Amino acid sequence: MTEKKYYLTTPLYYVNAKPHIGHAYTNVLCDTFARYRRFLGEDVFFLTGTDEHGTKIEKAAREQSKDPRTYVDEMVPQFKSLWETLGIQYDYFIRTTDEAHKKSVQNILKDLEAKGEIYKASYKGWYCTPCESFWTKLQLKEGKCPDCGRDVQELSEENYFFKLSKYQDWLIKYIQENDFIRPEIRKNEILGFLREPLEDLCITRPRARLAWGIDYPNSKDHVVYVWFDALINYISAAGFMADDKKFRTLWPADLQVVGKDILRQHAVYWPIMLKACGVEMPKLVLAHGWWTMEGAKVSKSRGNAVDPIELVKKYSVDALRYFLMREVTIGNDGAFSEDLLAERYTSDLANDLGNLWFRFTSMLEKYFAGAIPALEKTGEKEPLLSASFKLWEKVTPLMVAYDPREALAVVWSVIVMANQFVEEKKPWVLAKDPAKKAGLSQALAVLGEAVIHIAVILLAFMPATAAKILERSQLPKEWIVKTEKDFARTFLKSGTKIERGEALFPRLEEIK
Numbered sequence: 001m002t003e004k005k006y007y008l009t010t011p012l013y014y015v016n017a018k019p020h021i022g023h024a025y026t027n028v029l030c031d032t033f034a035r036y037r038r039f040l041g042e043d044v045f046f047l048t049g050t051d052e053h054g055t056k057i058e059k060a061a062r063e064q065s066k067d068p069r070t071y072v073d074e075m076v077p078q079f080k081s082l083w084e085t086l087g088i089q090y091d092y093f094i095r096t097t098d099e100a101h102k103k104s105v106q107n108i109l110k111d112l113e114a115k116g117e118i119y120k121a122s123y124k125g126w127y128c129t130p131c132e133s134f135w136t137k138l139q140l141k142e143g144k145c146p147d148c149g150r151d152v153q154e155l156s157e158e159n160y161f162f163k164l165s166k167y168q169d170w171l172i173k174y175i176q177e178n179d180f181i182r183p184e185i186r187k188n189e190i191l192g193f194l195r196e197p198l199e200d201l202c203i204t205r206p207r208a209r210l211a212w213g214i215d216y217p218n219s220k221d222h223v224v225y226v227w228f229d230a231l232i233n234y235i236s237a238a239g240f241m242a243d244d245k246k247f248r249t250l251w252p253a254d255l256q257v258v259g260k261d262i263l264r265q266h267a268v269y270w271p272i273m274l275k276a277c278g279v280e281m282p283k284l285v286l287a288h289g290w291w292t293m294e295g296a297k298v299s300k301s302r303g304n305a306v307d308p309i310e311l312v313k314k315y316s317v318d319a320l321r322y323f324l325m326r327e328v329t330i331g332n333d334g335a336f337s338e339d340l341l342a343e344r345y346t347s348d349l350a351n352d353l354g355n356l357w358f359r360f361t362s363m364l365e366k367y368f369a370g371a372i373p374a375l376e377k378t379g380e381k382e383p384l385l386s387a388s389f390k391l392w393e394k395v396t397p398l399m400v401a402y403d404p405r406e407a408l409a410v411v412w413s414v415i416v417m418a419n420q421f422v423e424e425k426k427p428w429v430l431a432k433d434p435a436k437k438a439g440l441s442q443a444l445a446v447l448g449e450a451v452i453h454i455a456v457i458l459l460a461f462m463p464a465t466a467a468k469i470l471e472r473s474q475l476p477k478e479w480i481v482k483t484e485k486d487f488a489r490t491f492l493k494s495g496t497k498i499e500r501g502e503a504l505f506p507r508l509e510e511i512k
């Protein structure tokens with residue numbers, strides 16, 4: 001028996017422009033899910049990468065007078081470096097130009113041809129270059145691309161087709177009977193789309209029109225359609241048809257996160273491709289919403305892209321990670337504005353969390369020379385302590401249900417409670433009365449446990465900040481907490497010196 005890993009994937013991003021806040025969002029979400037699973041002791045495989053073939057890329061290379069290969073090789077480091085800046089701990093980075101991937105796509109095509117799932121035919125359609133989509137006349141909206149509203153071109157070509165239509169009834173039933181697409185609103189959208197007859201998918205492009213693609217195995221005149229090529233990455237990276245043992249440990253993927261813009265490819269084409277290959281379905285496709293600006297989707301082609309690197313420089317990586325996850329519920333759209341980010345920074349990070357750390361460590365320094373007092377029975381009865389001990393128990397089901405926003409709301413409720421605890425206990429008053437020394441030491445012991453429990457639970461969400469708190473408290477930064485009981489206990493040893501260090505989130509006036 002091979003152990004199944006928890007396998008999650010991001011989309012493979014097109015390299016025709018540098019990544020923006022939307023790409024950062026998807027990878028921050030996935031990274032947080034991956035880190036949380038590792039924190040639970042699961043063996044995780046987190047895949048991300050780049051989509052490097054097709055018209056868009058060929059065009060972008062041409063515009064810079066570069067050959068596509070040189071162009072993609074120059075673009076990929078921008079993605080990798082953003083992931084490094086954002087603390088994205090992926091296990092593997094796949095490029096669709098990797099030889100192993102190309103071979104896998106060709107092997108799958110040969111297999112599908114042999115199984116009679118592919119046929120050659122002449123095709124007339126309307127093509128939208130930016131979306132790389134063919135549409136039938138009926139699908140066009142007022143003669144324009146139904147997805148982006150731009151002009152389309154009429155084309156007639158001989159191509160290879162994949163029999164999508166054959167599996168329509170199966171797919172409808174599969175989606176209805178399984179928790180395969182989330183959120184519900186997107187599942188219903190796909191079922192709505194499937195009420196119309198599915199057309200077979202044109203999976204090649206004539207080389208005369210597009211040279212930058214994977215060679216179609218049995219034709220010199222065709223290259224593989226970029227979506228058919230790219231979707232296969234999820235199994236080619238997992239060793240499909242190349243490394244059976246690896247494939248068994250990874251597939252089926254546990255979670256495939258995509259933006260709602262590419263749900264149709266992932267919830268219609270992809271499951272049918274897998275079905276035709278005789279491969280199991282991924283467990284869940286989760287479609288998140290869009291970051292918008294002035295009502296329009298943030299995107300490279302609209303020219304309203306927000307650069308995550310600039311935001312990190314100004315506000316810190318954890319501030320951006322926090323904002324992206326806290327501001328919107330997965331599935332909904334969110335209006336991006338730097339003002340909102342600055343507001344969250346000031347209220348939730350500098351005031352709530354930053355201030356809690358500052359007050360706790362300053363008082364500890366002042367009254368106990370920085371050494372944490374022992375927790376006694378009186379301290380154990382404090383509601384703040386039990387709320388802190390319960391964080392794991394409350395956050396874990398939310399993270400397993402992919403709701404980081406609610407999970408952070410739970411953590412922040414304890415942060416707020418800890419700040420109120422300081423207001424109520426007034427350690428500065430207790431400190432004036434020698435008879436109240438025990439009360440003072442219990443207040444700080446409880447506060448210390450609360451702060452550490454908050455830091456540990458935040459490891460997956462805000463790894464840099466959590467690590468700072470733990471390091472300054474002489475605790476390890478790597479944690480595996482498998483059970484509720486392992487979390488509902490004290491973490492600090494009495495007498496441990498805790499160092500205040502620099503402000504976790506300096507006031508914006510100080511950094512601007």
Ligand code: ME8
Binds near residue numbers: 012014233
């Ligand atoms: O579609 N808000 O690549 P892509 C939120 N190569 N997320 C956004 C976003 C926004 N405004 N803009 C982009 C492709 N994203 C294909 C995928 S997969 C086999 C091939 C994120 O570079 C979101 O995850 O256009 C979206 O689905 C993805 O980037 C599209 O990236």
